[in-house]
Amino acid sequence: MRSGIKQVAGMAGVSTSTVSHVINNTRFVSEETKAKVFYAMKMLDYRPNSAAQSLRNQRSNTIGLIVPILPSDTSNFFFMTVAQGIQKVLHKHGYHLLLSNNSTEEIEEEKEQIKLFNSKQIDGLIIASISEDVSYLNEIVATDYPVVFIDRKPKGYTGDCIISDSVGGSFHAVQSLIDKGHRKIGLITGNLGITTSNERLVGYKKALLKNGIAYNDSRVVTSGSTFESGFESAKEILSTQDITALFITNNVLTMGAMKFLQDEKIKIPSDLAVIGFDDYDWTQITTPPLTVIRQPSFDLGMKAAEVIMNRINKDTSSYKEHRLKTELVIRGSC
Template identity: 50%
Template sequence: MSTIRDDGNGMRSRMKDVAKQAGVSTATVSHVINGTRYVAENTKKKVYTAMKELNYSPNFIARSLRSNASKTIGLIIPAKEMDTSGFFFMAVAHSIEKKLKEVGYQLILSNSNEDIESEMQQINMFKNQMIDGLIMAPTYGDHSYLKEFEQQMPIVFIDREPMGIDCDCVLVDNYKGTYDAIHLLIEKGHKEIGYISGPLGLTTSNERMAGYKEALLEHDLPFKEEHVVIEEPSLEAGKKAMAQLLEETNCTAVMVANNILTLGSVVTLNERKIKVPDDLAMIGYDNYEWTEATNPPLTVIKQPINEIGEQAAELLIARLEDREAETKHISLPSRLEERQSC
C-alpha cells in the first residue's frame, strides 16, 4: 500500500513501481496493459489495483522508442494565410483528427505555406521517427524527392496529385465537378460562360479547367481565351476578376473555380448591384455555410471535405498494416449544390 512514487508532487510512477507494488515483473505488467500474452485473472487484478494505487499511466515516449511506433501521424497542409482556402484544409485536418482518434492515433499538424522548401524542411523533421505515417497535400512542384522518405513510412496524398511519385491518395473528381456545373449552365441556355480560376499548375485547378473546356466542347460551344481569367486566390483578386469579366465580355454566366475567388466575385456583384441570376448567372466553389447567406444563395460545387479526411486516415492506417498492398487512388465525387444563383 506504500506509494513509492507519485507523491502528489508530480513525480510520476513507472512500470517498475507498479510491478513491485503488485509483486510481479515488469514483463507481466506490460503484458497486462497490452494484452500481449495470457496473464492469470488473479494476477491481472493485482496489476490493475497497483496501477490505480500508483496512478500509473505508461510513458508514451518510452513505448514508442522500444516498439518503434509512435501512434502519431503527421499532416502537412498548404495554408498560406488563414483565409477561406486555408479553411478547406483546416476542415480536412479536423476530420482526419477525428478519424485517427477513433483508432488511437494522434495528429501532428504542420504547414507548408504552399511552399515546397518549407515542405521539405518539415519532412526532414518528420524523418526522425516521430511519426508513423504522413498525410499531406503536396504543393506545386516535383515530389520525387519523397521517394526515399516513402520507404521509411507510408504517405497518403490528399486533394492534389503529386508530381513524380506514385502513392496512395484521395482526391476529388474536380473534372466532373466543373463539367457538371458548366453543363447545367448550358442547359439553362447560357452560351457565353466565363471562368475564373486560381493559378494553374496544381492538379485541382488543371482538372477543373479541363472540365470547363470539355463541357463547352461537347455542347459545340467555342472556348474563348478572353472568357477565362486566372488570378491568385484572394478576395481582391476575385473582385478584380469578376469586374474584368463584366467589363470586357458579354458573358451571361460565370463559373468561379475557387472559393475565395467566389467570395471576391460576389463582392463585385454586390457593389455593382448586378441581379443574380437574371443579369448574370453564377456558380461558385465549395459549400461553406456563408454561400447560403448571400443574396441570392449561391449554387456551388460541394467538395466532400469530411470524406477526404476520413478516407485519407483510413487509407493510411490500412497502409500501416500492409506496406506491400497496391497503391490506391481514391477519387471522391463532388456534388452540385443547387441554390438560386443560376
C-alpha cells in the same frame, strides 16, 4: 514525479514485464495478477509515457499532415474540414495527427516540415503538396512510412491519392449553366499546375465542347487562391468580358469574387448567374444563396486516413487513385 511502469510493478508486487504484458494484452497473465496490476495502475493514475513507447517501438502512432493554407484572414475551409475527417478516423485507431501548415508557397518550407516530421518519427504522411511534381520527396521522405496524397495528384513519387472528381464536378456545373441558356460563361480557377485547377479547367472545356460552344481563352482567369485574388479576378473578367454566367472553382476564390459582385451590386442571377465551389454554411447567406459544387471534404479526409492506416497495417496492394464524387447543390444563384 509521474509514476511509471516500475512504480506500478512495485505496488502490484510483480515484474515490469508483467505490467507491460497486462497493459498490452500480449501474453497470458492470471486473472488474479491482472487484477492487482489494474488496481495499482488506477491507484497511481498510471499513464504510459509515449516518448518511451515511441523510442522502444520505433513508431509514434502519429500521422503527419501537410496542407497549404495561406496566411490570409480566410482560412481555407476545405483543408480544415479534411483535417477533421482525418482526425476522426485516426482517433478511432489510437493515432494522433500532427498538423503542419505550409503557409508560404515554397517547396523548401515543405521539405523542412517533412524533416521535422521525420524527426518526430511519424508513421505516415498525408500531404496536399503545393507542387504537382513531388519528386523531391524521394530524398526527403524516410522510406519506412507510407505517403498518401490528397487533393492533388502527385508526379515523380508513387503513393495512394485521394481526390475529388474535379473534371466531373466542373463539367456538371458548366453544363447546368448551359442548360439554362448561358453561352458566355466565365471561369475563375486556382493557379494551374495543381491537379484540381487543371482538371476543373478540363471539365469546363469539355462542357463547352460538348455543346458546341467555342472555348475563349480570355474568359478564363487563373490566380492564387486568396480572397483578394478572387476579388481581383472577378473584377478583371467582368470588366473585359461580356459574360452572363460565372463559375468559380474553389471556396476562397468564390468568397472573394462574391465580394466584388456585392460591391458592384451586380444582380444575381439576372445580371450574372454564379456557381461556386465547396458547400459551406456561408454560401447560404449571400444574396441570393449560392449554387455550388459540393466536394465531400470530410469524407475525403476520412478516406485518406483509412487508406494510410491500411498501408501501415501492411496492405501491400498496388497504389490506387481514389476519386470522390461531387454534387451540384442548387440554390438561388443560377
